[in-house]
Amino acid sequence: MTNMKTKNAIVNTICHVGLTILAVIWLIPIAWLLMHSFRETPTGAFPSALIPETWTFDNYIKLFTDTQLFNYPRWFMNTLVVAIASCIVTTILVLLTAYAFSRLRFKARKPLMNVILILGMFPAFMSMVAIYHLLKAIGLSQSLFSLVLVYSGGAAMNYYIAKGFFDTIPRSIDEAAMLDGATKNQVFWKITLPMSKPIVIYTIMQAFISPWVDFIFVSVIMKDNYQKYTIALGLYQMITRENIQQYFTQFCAGAVIVAIPITILFIIMQKYYVSGITAGGAKG
Amino acid sequence: MKKKNLFQRISSSFSSFFRSIRNGFTGFVNRFVLGDIKTKLSYVIMGFGCLARKQIGRGLLFLGSEVIFILYxxxxGVFYLSKLPTLGTTTQGEVWNPELQIYEITQGDNSMLLLLFGVATICIIIGFFILYIWNTKMAYEMQLLEEKGKPLPTFKQDIKDLGNKNFHITVLSLPIALTFAFTILPLxxxxxxxxxxxxxxxxxxGNLFTWVGFRNFSEVLISNPMxxxxFIQLLIWTLVWAFFATFLNYVLGMILAIIxxxxxxxFKKMWxxxxxITIAIPQFVSLMLMSKILADQGALNNLMVTLGWITDGExxxxxxxxxxxxxxVIVVNLWVGIPYTMLITSGILMNIPQDLYEASKLDGASPIQQFMHITLPYMLHVTTPYLITxxxxxxxxFNVIYLLTGGDPKSLNLCQAGETDLLVTxxxxxxVNEQNYALASTIGIIIFVLLATISLLTYNKSNAVQEEDTFA
Incomplete structure (x- = not known):
């Protein structure tokens, strides 16, 4: 018995040590980012010291004051506007589509779901060039509005997770309400939605975050229109070969500013995220 | 019921497709033959049947769409359709203008816009055709209702139905329209x-382009050695990458979750x-950072030189x-992906019936045996769709490769690609760099065929597993 106990203790110690090592590996790059956002610039992009010798807030201040070459505040506002707008449209589209596929029964249901499945297998980037020319043809290219359209236009295709969640709500509740004379429209707004708070929050957050982290679509749509860049593309410009020596620490500061709100949002929504994915994804 | 295999299913779905076309056509003719004058006129003037039966709202919508379609x-429409077979014939040119003493640019055909609008026109025609068929169907249905002496639905009733019986139309029309404009049409x-x-x-x-048939495909697959x-080298690397990136992340993430x-x-919550936190940091930030840390002159190499582990030349x-x-890239992708798998699998792992473990423990199974014979099979069974996705x-x-290496190092053996490039990058x-849209689209279609085959085969198999033996 004591043998068993010591064995357990050894295993647990190994586990803890292992976890600590892993945690350090995972946290180092983040700590590094954070430290270098407070480092003074003149030492070049990558000094050999692990911890900066001098600390300063300059990088953060410069981001918002020195807007000649890199207009960080402008990019931030662009991203915020696009994120809010596309978040609203995307949430509506995703929830409606998911509800229709989960709860309503109509002839085109299966075929439509199959079509969406097949469309999802084309590389998303492939259609970007065509979208760019389409937007150009209707005179919308290089505008923030076009970006909203691009982010929310294909949103309905990501209905799986929300559908998976709706599927877990017992249908008998709907049926009872309809026996009492409720229309499907009323069922959706008054019964299904209030019961689906986690997935609504998940959808909203997911839609809000994606413009902050997208990089490809903006670069195709905005091309060289600096003023209309979003954060991700803007930050990327800061660490190109020509700029990295001078702007690396500002890049770190800019990245920290974006990462903080997203990290907080993500930690809040983690719970819904998991329940959404496991309800929607694991069932298939 | 005997389960059909994949190919039987595909062939049966094809035959049911053709059957429905045939039925649709005979129905179309039959309705015309059996229809009264109001119905027959609906075949020419859309919505006539509705208007004649005092369904003003419906009738006007049909009639209006017909008018708009013809105007378009x-x-x-006709112009774009006529240009579609050639994609334009006049090249943009410069003409000497003797009065102004300059070269003037004469407007040529723009093949790209001609193709774009040509496709859009064909889509509009298909949409109109569906509306037209619907119109003839409705006219005939109303005729039957009238003959039986039943009341015809009013426009108000139609609107009401949109909130209830036909709620799917209300709900799906906007998503479908947008998906159509921003996904299907561009595709x-x-x-x-x-x-x-x-x-x-x-x-x-400046220049025209035109149809070349399957030349691009044959060049990529057979005739253009470069x-x-x-293609072959990138395809192999893409598959190797996808395999390791998926399964290493999956297994290691799961082990982390188990620990x-x-x-x-x-301190479970702290771990x-x-x-x-590392998932929450936007991927582009962490990946760009990693690429700078790992660069030749980057932080990690600098650090090792300072510590004296390697000399500057090494x-x-x-x-x-x-x-x-x-x-x-595979290792860095582990850094990105393991926490994600851990998050997803944690919950599912707790659902594994505990008595399985206890029973196996009594039989003297080691933790590794338990993992191989209980945990892994169970997880694979439950998460097959997740693994396929x-x-x-x-x-x-795209992100991991593009932001980390940009596909580099470049290689002379590869055409416009580097050694770590995936097909998609x-x-x-x-x-973006080469403007070789034709080749790019060809690659895109090949990727699609690849993905479709893989998913079809695995989905089919996982369905079979689920139906034939349910786990535990």
Whole structure:
């Protein structure tokens, strides 16, 4: 018995040590980012010291004051506007589509779901060039509005997770309400939605975050229109070969500013995220 | 019921497709023959049947759409359709203007816009055709209702139905319209582009491009040795990458989750949060950072030089040596992906019936045996769809490769690609840097065929597993 106990203790110690090592590996790059956002610039992009010798807030201040070459505040506002707008449209589209596929029964249901499945297998980037020319043809290219359209236009295709969640709500509740004379429209707004708070929050957050982290679509749509860049593309410009020596620490500061709100949002929504994915994804 | 195999299913879905077309056609003719004069006139003037039966709202909508359609076809549609077979014939040119003493640019055909609007016109025609068929059906239905002496639905009733019986139409019309405009239409356009010669030398508006049939496909797969070699090499690397990126992440993430969930491990919440923070940091930030840390002159090499582990001449080429870079991207992807798998699998792991473990423990199974014979089979069974999505996602994993290595190191054996390029980043480079849209679209279609085959086969298999033996 004591043998068993010591064995357990050894295993647990190994586990803890292992976890600590892993945690350090995972946290180092983040700590590094954070430290270098407070480092003074003149030492070049990558000094050999692990911890900066001098600390300063300059990088953060410069981001918002020195807007000649890199207009960080402008990019931030662009991203915020696009994120809010596309978040609203995307949430509506995703929830409606998911509800229709989960709860309503109509002839085109299966075929439509199959079509969406097949469309999802084309590389998303492939259609970007065509979208760019389409937007150009209707005179919308290089505008923030076009970006909203691009982010929310294909949103309905990501209905799986929300559908998976709706599927877990017992249908008998709907049926009872309809026996009492409720229309499907009323069922959706008054019964299904209030019961689906986690997935609504998940959808909203997911839609809000994606413009902050997208990089490809903006670069195709905005091309060289600096003023209309979003954060991700803007930050990327800061660490190109020509700029990295001078702007690396500002890049770190800019990245920290974006990462903080997203990290907080993500930690809040983690719970819904998991329940959404496991309800929607694991069932298939 | 005997389960059909994949090919029987595909062939039966084809035959049911053709059957429904035939039924639709005979129905179309029958309705005309059996219809009264109001119905018959609806075949020419859309909505006539409705208008004649005092369903003003419906009738006006049908009639209006017919008028708009005809107007569109006369003003634009016919023109674009007529240009579609050639994609334009007049090249943009310069003409000497003797009065102003300058060269003036004469407007030529823009093949790209002609193709784009040509496709749009065909879509509009198909949409109108569906509306037209619907119109004849409705006219006939109303005729039958009238003959039976039943009341016809009013426009008000129609609107009401949209909130209840036909709620799916209300709910889905906006998503479908947007998906159509921003996914389907562009995709059709790009698919067609694979059959043209739209590359750097055929750029509108200066130059025309035209149809070349299957030439691009045959060049990539057979006749152009440079393209063929690039394609095959990148395809192999893409599959290797997707395999390792998916399964290493899956297994290691699961082991991490098991360790954190293990009885006797303290601070479970703290461990979880630490790993989750790394998912929450936007991927482009962490990846760009990693690429700078791992660069030849980057932080990690600098640090090792300072510590005296290596001399300045021996800097490790994490991202600039083809083979090392391939391993590095897979390892960095572990850093990105393991916490994610941990998050997803934690919950499912707790659902595994505990008595399975206890029983096996009594039989003297080691933890490794338990993992191989209980945990892994159970998880694979439950998460097959997730794994397929992950695999497909990794084949198209643009971010990790593009932000980390940019596809580099470049190689002379490859056409416009580097050694760590995936097919999808090659596609990006071909469009954005090379403007070789034709080749890019060809690659895109090949990726699609690849993904579709993989998913069809695995989905089919996982369905079979689920139906034939339910786990435990």
């Amino acid at each position: 076809m006369i003003t634009n 059709i356009f790009m698919i067609l582009m694979a059959f043209t010669n739209f590359d750097k030398n055929h750029q509108p508006p 393209w063929q070699q690039t 954190i969930n293990k009885k006797g491990v303290h 979880r949060t630490i790993f989750i 800097r490790i080429k994490f991202l600039t040596d083809g083979n090392i870079a391939k391993i590095v 992950q695999f497909v996602g990794n084949i198209n994993n 090659w596609l990006y480079k071909l469009t």
